[in-house]
Amino acid sequence: MTEKKEQKESYPKYAPGTHVHDKDIYERKITYTWWEPEVQYSWSLGPAMSRFLQELKAGKIIGIKCNRCRRVIVPPRMFCEYCYGPTSDWVYLKDTGTVETFSLSYLDADARRIEEPILIGVISIDGASPKHGFMHYFGEMKPEELKIGMKVKAVWKPENEREGSITDIKYFKPFRGGEE
Numbered sequence: 001m002t003e004k005k006e007q008k009e010s011y012p013k014y015a016p017g018t019h020v021h022d023k024d025i026y027e028r029k030i031t032y033t034w035w036e037p038e039v040q041y042s043w044s045l046g047p048a049m050s051r052f053l054q055e056l057k058a059g060k061i062i063g064i065k066c067n068r069c070r071r072v073i074v075p076p077r078m079f080c081e082y083c084y085g086p087t088s089d090w091v092y093l094k095d096t097g098t099v100e101t102f103s104l105s106y107l108d109a110d111a112r113r114i115e116e117p118i119l120i121g122v123i124s125i126d127g128a129s130p131k132h133g134f135m136h137y138f139g140e141m142k143p144e145e146l147k148i149g150m151k152v153k154a155v156w157k158p159e160n161e162r163e164g165s166i167t168d169i170k171y172f173k174p175f176r177g178g179e180e
């Protein structure tokens, strides 16, 4: 705890230079140009990621099994990056898992310093082979509660707000087993 405090105090209070915020653009304090691009394109995600995102929209996490080494992979891929075997058997997984690694970000998306950190990390999903998973946010916990090895559960967006995106899961919250 002491070590953490010392580390925090060693940060410079003010970064050098002039900060530019969104409102400086909208209030025309800085020179800018603006146009509406007319770009039409589609992007194929491939069979594995397409199915994964469709299932997220339905509120489910799906993985796939390697035909050769039987590893269960999530997010699913069409081949196993361990043994290069093909994959084909879809496996529904739980929406619970274990924190493999995490980070507390004191910078927001605009790289501005924030008081309350954003909690992110990699979660290995229950039912998939261990020691791999995907990145997501953590919520409903204090930063100091977040630990490697802790059990977590997905908090989903309401069904009518899901759009087939990894953010159809809002974040993972602490899971103490038995609760739904």
Ligand SMILES: [Zn+2]
Binding pocket: 066, 067, 068, 069, 070, 071, 080, 081, 082, 083, 084, 085
């Ligand atoms: Zn394999």
